Amino acid sequence: MEKSMQRYWKSNLTYMTILLAIWALVSYVFGILLVNELNAFHLGGFPLGFWFAQQGSIYVFVVLILAYFLLMDRLDKKFDVHE
Amino acid sequence: MSLQAWTYLIVGVTFALYIGIAWSARVKDTKGFYVAGGGVPPLANGMATAADWMSAASFISMAGMISFMGYAGCMYLMGWTGGYVLLALLLAPYLRKFGKFTVPDFVGDRYYSSAARVVALICAIFVSLTYVAGQMRGVGIVFSRFLEVDVNTGVVIGMVLVFFYAGIGGMKGITWTQVAQYCVLITAFLVPAIAISAKLTGNFLPQIGFGSTLVDGPNAGKYLLDTLNQIGTDLGFAEYTAAFSGPGSKPMIDVFAITMCLMVGTAGLPHVIIRFYTVPTVRAARISAFYALIFIAILYTTAPALGAFARYTLTNVLSNASYATAPSWFKNWEKTGLLAWMDKNNDGVITYRAGAPFKGKPIFSGETGPAGQRLLKNEATDNANELYIDNDIMVLATPEISQLPPWVIALVAAGGLAAALSTAAGLLLVISSAISHDLYYRIINREASEQKRLAIGRVMMGIAVLVAGYFGINPPGFVAQVVAFAFGLASSSFFPIIVLGIFWKRATKEGAICGMIAGITFTMVYIIQTKFMGVAPWFMNISPEGIGTVGMLLNFAVTVGVSLVTAAPPAAVQDMVESVRIPRGAGAAVDH
Structure with missing residues (x-):
């Protein structure tokens, strides 16, 4: 693989790792592992952990996919591999 | 106009619409039949993916299940949306660049082996058949309640309709009818949810109303969720928002495993993956995953709110009411056995x-x-x-329970049918293409003409419809349970080997074949033992719905282990893996 392609792939993997870490944080950590601890806090009528489990994580998922699209769009152009 | 007349009118109009769209999108070649010619705009693909994805279970059963489970309903909500993050980041762009017709195509080419292709196509058929049976049943239930025809007649009407538009239009017909079906199902889901939210909380957005205070009744001024917790405690149920405690609640490890299994299963379901073959570029694949999840999130953030509203209303109306004075809908639904x-x-x-x-x-x-x-x-x-x-009653009966006008109730019937039909069509295409493309064309007869392949695709579609209809009439379990089975199998078979195939050049054919067989065998045996043979869940108390997570890890471990002790893949395959990692040069999907 060419040098620049290796750098392109590495940036892609970095983006992926960061976004997947956020994905796991909001769903598995906030929504499941720490749900009882977070339920001590409230967001309007929602206990916070419950909100993450039934609402918040889904909103974050949508944002994550958009972020990946935007980041990769820029990266593709930078490395001149866009379509 | 009576409810009956409204239902016939709205269901009739939507069916005519689907047939009209399918007729104008009819196809003449295999590329149109399998991947809609590869020219579907990302926004339309997002909508079609959402309809493809949201099945009878999402539309009819999910809000009801959540309303009985409270907090633990989050495993369906996160599980069936979080998988799109995996799909968008790990699979869709690369599979689009690879650019073939089916999932077994990728497995067969990446793992340079007809054996791997055959194992993949058996998995694809099995997963899709399990899933489609539930859809046909959903069609039957909606027909029986709203149009007062027998469940089995309902299934047959659904079969004829699906065969008509999936058979003549292939993927192209399916895509454009799914776009229309999305519009029908989301309207049907939102209208009653908004009306009920406004009625109970004075807030039009169910997502906000869910966390607001009640406007009248004995609990006016109290938060809805606090009231539900109170009612739960009074009647001896678990608190609605409490996690892992109270009667019948699932332990943390099980919620974890089920959520993971549904997420990974989502990303591994062939009928979802193939939707990303239909867009023109890698960039379009990435953005259409985003559109798809937005369209899905509209329903998935509304469903838990609707579940909570329904639980509150139902308990209020029925608890300690005398049967003689119970509202008329009680007797109607009693007739259906729900x-x-x-x-x-x-x-x-x-x-x-x-x-x-x-x-x-x-x-x-x-x-x-x-x-x-x-x-x-x-x-x-x-x-x-x-x-x-019954769980299913929550979405179907809530408009009646909340005394919404008859046209809203009729709309819900049309929405349930749209959800079931759109998913069924996508699944039937996977089954048809697995046999006519992967098995017949790729393995048995490489010389087959375009005409012949298209004809076989249609015949297989017909056979798949008949098999699905048979299972719809003789259902193997209730809708959501059957769907859970499909997720376990999808997560333990496809997901690991596709991800490794893209991100690890060293993965070999021996590894992939052993991994798929190990994952799916373990998962299947466990589900059959615990669901049908009465064996207690013996692996860390994980219930059969979540065991696909363990099957997936097993598949990963076996694939990696076996790959390391077998010869590295040929150079051509390694080059192919490098090429799928770079977006440029993704032509339309090709069939060789």
């Missing part, structure tokens, strides 16, 4: 408490009791609960 009342203490009052009122599903004796209720032959349990409520 509601039942066993007057254990003979006081004529409906006592609603935690626990099952009697063993199994209602079996009516055909006689009526002193209050006019349908008598049951089931053996009573020793708790105080007298009320049987």
